[in-house]
Amino acid sequence: MTTPLPNKPVRGSNSGxxxxxxxxxLGRKWNMRVMWELNTKALSFRELQAQCDGMSPSVLNARIKQLTEAKLVCRSQEGYKLTELGCSLMDTLNPLRNWAVEWEKKLRK
Amino acid sequence: MTTPLPNKPVRGSNSGxxxxxxxxxLGRKWNMRVMWELNTKALSFRELQAQCDGMSPSVLNARIKQLTEAKLVCRSQEGYKLTELGCSLMDTLNPLRNWAVEWEKKLRK
DNA sequence: AAAATCGCTACTTATTTAGTAGCATATCGT
DNA sequence: ACGATATGCTACTAAATAAGTAGCGATTTT
Incomplete structure (x- = not known):
């Protein structure tokens, strides 16, 4: 257990x-949730807001902007929806669903 | 596109x-990162702080508390480390690593 | 043409995170 | 034994983010 404080990231491989x-x-409130809801189907602004427990429109707007810039979400005739890239993210995140129920079980113990 | 605002979650299956x-x-700043760093090896408080770009100790403390209550992290002789449950979470999150590099590629295009 | 609904902005307040200083305990070298 | 250094962590303030509410201009419905 050594290591003083002054240390910057310095992740060698750069793949990090x-x-x-x-x-x-993803470590930002609502981003996963928004995508999760869109994974089911395209939703209009207000539908999306409703699905997300009535999250405030200002924040929803900001999140949509961020996710759009990240090319994970886009707008379409039917409303906001996931891009291919967004879908692929939800796919890799899908196992979380099952992990979550196992986790909950063990927490209750 | 219907649906007025007043709508609560009401997720039927409860598995949601x-x-x-x-x-x-996970949708909280630092939680994933902290676990990611611990996935390599156990770290002391200040080592962990250094690995996480010098995140403020007050926040680190709060995160550790939360992750400990969630039974994903625990303390040991060698420092803080992931529990079995925590490891299993990192395992299911592991594919994110590869997704991330693909995503980055497509973003640059 | 009136009413309702839409996506969204503008604002204020509340909550969360950043940043810094420092204390109490433990370990180390002399 | 003594001071010097390091550790885990708390306290406090400032900055950033999210919540909450009102409402505008545009479209759609009646």
């Missing part, structure tokens, strides 16, 4: 950089 | 509840 960006994105 | 808790946990 990408995952950090993902953490920034 | 668990994933929402996961979103609350």
């Amino acid at each position: 950089i990408a995952i950090m960006a993902v953490f920034d994105l | 509840i668990a994933i929402m808790a996961v979103f609350d946990l």
